[in-house]
Amino acid sequence: MSRKNDKRDRLIEAANDLIYQQTFNSTTLADIATKADVPLGNVYYYFKTKDDILKAVVQKRSVALQSQLTALEEKFPNTKERIRGFLNSWIESSDTTAQYGCDIGSLCQELGKFTGELSHLAAEIMNRLQTWFETQFKTLGKGEQSIVLAQHLLSSIQGAALLTLTFKDPNMIKRQSKNIEQWLETAA
Amino acid sequence: MSRKNDKRDRLIEAANDLIYQQTFNSTTLADIATKADVPLGNVYYYFKTKDDILKAVVQKRSVALQSQLTALEEKFPNTKERIRGFLNSWIESSDTTAQYGCDIGSLCQELGKFTGELSHLAAEIMNRLQTWFETQFKTLGKGEQSIVLAQHLLSSIQGAALLTLTFKDPNMIKRQSKNIEQWLETAA
DNA sequence: GTCTATAATTCGATAGAC
DNA sequence: GTCTATCGAATTATAGAC
Numbered sequence: 545m546s547r548k549n550d551k552r553d554r555l556i557e558a559a560n561d562l563i564y565q566q567t568f569n570s571t572t573l574a575d576i577a578t579k580a581d582v583p584l585g586n587v588y589y590y591f592k593t594k595d596d597i598l599k600a601v602v603q604k605r606s607v608a609l610q611s612q613l614t615a616l617e618e619k620f621p622n623t624k625e626r627i628r629g630f631l632n633s634w635i636e637s638s639d640t641t642a643q644y645g646c647d648i649g650s651l652c653q654e655l656g657k658f659t660g661e662l663s664h665l666a667a668e669i670m671n672r673l674q675t676w677f678e679t680q681f682k683t684l685g686k687g688e689q690s691i692v693l694a695q696h697l698l699s700s701i702q703g704a705a706l707l708t709l710t711f712k713d714p715n716m717i718k719r720q721s722k723n724i725e726q727w728l729e730t731a732a
Numbered sequence: 733m734s735r736k737n738d739k740r741d742r743l744i745e746a747a748n749d750l751i752y753q754q755t756f757n758s759t760t761l762a763d764i765a766t767k768a769d770v771p772l773g774n775v776y777y778y779f780k781t782k783d784d785i786l787k788a789v790v791q792k793r794s795v796a797l798q799s800q801l802t803a804l805e806e807k808f809p810n811t812k813e814r815i816r817g818f819l820n821s822w823i824e825s826s827d828t829t830a831q832y833g834c835d836i837g838s839l840c841q842e843l844g845k846f847t848g849e850l851s852h853l854a855a856e857i858m859n860r861l862q863t864w865f866e867t868q869f870k871t872l873g874k875g876e877q878s879i880v881l882a883q884h885l886l887s888s889i890q891g892a893a894l895l896t897l898t899f900k901d902p903n904m905i906k907r908q909s910k911n912i913e914q915w916l917e918t919a920a
Numbered sequence: 921g922t923c924t925a926t927a928a929t930t931c932g933a934t935a936g937a938c
Numbered sequence: 939g940t941c942t943a944t945c946g947a948a949t950t951a952t953a954g955a956c
Contacts, residue, residue: 551922566845569757572949583923588951644845649894653841656897657754657832663900670898692907695895699908703891706837707883709844710858712851719880720887739940760931771941773934782932 552590554580560601564647567654568598595662602665605647609669613676623683627697627728631721634701638714646705648673674698684732693732700724740778742768748789752835755842756786783850790853793835797857801864811871815885815916819909822889826902834893836861862886872920881920888912 558580562571573594577584591597612633620626644650648669655666677694686693704720707713746768750759761782765772779785800821808814832838836857843854865882874881892908895901 567755567757567842569755573951574949585923585925585952586921589921589923592951594950645841650841650845652898653833653838653894654755656894656900657838667898667900670895692911695904695908696911699888699891699895701891702894703887703889706841706844706890706894707858707887710840710855712844712855716883720883723880723884761933762931773941773943774939776933777939777941780933 551580551582551586555582555587555590555597556600556604559597560604563598563601564650565644567650569654573597598662599665602651602662602669605651606669606672609648609672613673623680624728624732627677627680627732628725631724635717635721638708638717641705641708641717642712642714643709645709646702649702649705650709670698681732686732696727697724700727739768739770739774743770743775743778743785744788744792747785748792751786751789752838753832755838757842761785786850787853790839790850790857793839794857794860797836797860801861811868812916812920815865815868815920816913819912823905823909826896826905829893829896829905830900830902831897833897834890837890837893838897858886869920874920884915884919885912888915 555576559571559576562575562579566575573587574584576597577587587597591600613630616626616629620629648666652666652670655663657663674694677697678690681690681693700720701724704717704724707720708716743764747759747764750763750767754763761775762772764785765775775785779788801818804814804817808817836854840854840858843851845851862882865885866878869878869881888908889912892905892912895908896904
């Protein structure tokens, strides 16, 4: 990988962390440049605007989610175990969720109020997760019901993540995931 | 009511709307002053800082929620109907939720990443709603289980509101509320 | 390709006339 | 109490040397 991509990647990763920990709006280019150890003026060699950095961050998160889901498929041949595998990694992130919320959820909340391309890009990530859940339920033979089950699961996860952030209580995720696993047993 | 309070109230209401439709961070004092039809320099006669306006907005939303809940109690003597009454008014706001999300949820998402007083104030509103749900379930004789049921209900609402915003689809709320009402029948 | 210096603008906040 | 005018800091973005 060329030196060029190295700096570009460092900028994207720094932006990704800061946008998650703060918000897109309150994250400045100076913040990003400092964290990536790249001079401020040089940022514009790699990105034309601040929005372009956000697009790259969204793209990075989308790819990261995709590899997480692919890894789950390889690790768990059994579909129900696969979903439980997803829930487990979600539980493992409960401490950071209590600090900053769900990375996908908080992005959709902020960009959802925008109009135009950026709002749509964030929604695509959420949709990718919903579609993956839907595929799992179809594999379990749930047919037409799969989309409703997928939306319910996604909604439960996002709701729990928001309450976890709001009350700054990692145990909220742990308790809610117990409910979800129970729901999985009976409904799916 | 004095002229003083009239202007102050107009500023709070304008700020309330703008913070909901945009975010706190991206709402400027100039935006607020313009919408309230108050000269920018005059804002500082009523509020010392921008944060002070936010505090007043949070207070206003807290009071608004409290009166909504009180009104439900007066309108519906039957507890289950009372909860369904809450869900119905939630459904009625599905179009604006698809545009801007849940007013409480989006505030908690943004302020939850802060540290200090403001984060706590937003959490108090969410907690007020949770406590009200808990009270309803206790009235239904659910005892110790009431807090878990309340958190599940709150979580479902918030998750559905976020998906409604993300996918810009008011029907998401309508479908999810069907699920919740069904859950109410069996679990509560 | 890299980086310093700085332009251009915006925003929160203040001074001070009325 | 009210409002105009403006300051100072912060922020996005650019110019131009190396």
